[in-house]
Amino acid sequence: DLANGGDKAWGASPPYRDLGRDALAAVSSGPVALGRAGAGFGAMAGTHPGGTGSASLVTGEGYTVGALVCVNAFGSVTMPGLDDVYWAWPHEIDGEFGGGRPPAGWQAAPADWGAAKVNPGVRENTTIAVVATDAALTPAQARRLAIMAQDGLARAIRPVHTPFDGDVVFALSTSARPLPESGAELALAALGSACADTLARAVARGVHAARTQAA
Template sequence: MNIGTIRKGKLNLITDVEGIAVGNAEDAHVRTGVTVVLPDEAAIAAVDVRGGGPGTRETDALDPDCLVDAVHGLVFSGGSVYGLDAASGAVAWLGARGRGYALGNSPLVAPVVPSAILFDLTNGGNKDWGEEPPYRALGRAACEKAERHFSLGNAGAGFGARAGLLKGGLGSASAVSEDGLKVGALIASNPFGSVVMPGSRAFWAAPYEMDGEFGGHGWPGEMSGLAARDPFDETKAALAGITPGTNTTIGVVAVNADITSAEARRLAIMAQDGLARAIRPVHAPVDGDVIFVLATGKVALGPENRAGRLAWLGSIAADCVARSVARGVYEAESLGGAASYRERYGK
């Protein structure tokens, strides 16, 4: 297999991996939203959880030792614990269309739809929803809108997100090799840590940027002494009031390779390093960082040097994750008290 030069995909979205669709739905009044990722066919899946305050659904089922190795969709939502209900809406939508595991002689199917949530409950939106949170309906609405083209920034699960002291958002990026391997990432960025370097407008993810996709500002000219700089420089104002579980960066990496569930798990572990390349500090006690992997299996890795090829996929996946974090913040618009990157630093 000759990997050759790496370039971004035509759309520079996770949907450059054929067989993947993304749908976003938002409630501007509540300042929240939901993103669904739907494979055309059940896809091999895995997950890696690193944050200290995760909120997830059906992630245990993805352990390689368990029965389930493929899923029918993934859901990412704002709303903290309330947002987990978005997956119920997606399950109902998929089940009504016969997309799920057959259940013997039952007319029903069982869609497997793991999910992860982020915290956006204190962003100023009207959360007075009583006993009817909007997330189940948003999950269904996002499924209805699933396609290859979708919005970034204040969209879907990134609608009400924050990134340190900046407005967070939904980001995506892709990479394609000369011989047809494709990797894409989709990330909803709501981290406690900062995505920009102290004293500059440079993204931590700058070395991985392709074609100015998040401003093309590069790195500052003086890079010495980074280890001595305060990692909380950009987030000090939030330190006094942090609450466990009030942040989180969540997302998924998709590949077109024919990997196993165990290999997908390794890919998810490697992909988490993309968050470390784009956010500082990361995986904090108040974050709930979760990365899924979906594999459509359309391109064979082959038996020769399979471990090396999987390592290459993991490295590129981490780059795509880092790029997606920065793109989501760069594309976001100011909302409430959270200033956008472009409002604070310019384009």
């Protein structure tokens, strides 16, 4: 997000290429730091601290999917009036973002966005993510995976894709395992659904970690 102050007089050589190379050189085999770390440092998710989130899943067919996200959203990741319950709670695994659940019969009011930002500004909000899988994909299949994975943001943030947000999801494949020759489209549909669920978890995990660190 470019509306965050600082010296932007880069001329013909913006710093992003060098930052990308430095980030690649710094990659380790250790776990991804969640919360207020990396690109997520200083981010906000509605009125809560935002941050870097990640999650992964092995599907029933044995494919691995993973999601990495930087959550800096206008919308809220928690349910109105339920500060410890994340919109992504149906997809939570092993209490990874606190285990909060809405009470029986709870229902959101149509216009109640809960902990969304009160005065959002243009170019101040972006939730950017990447989903990855070891399934071998064509460019068209990878595009479909990204389209389906984008729904993970809608499962975790309300509202999302607003005029104040610059949300985007990229998809990549290590091509380690081919899709089945028979039923490839159905396998791709299952992968896309798994990526959406995993991205929703990553959003909640990143914000939950940031909130824990800020407490």
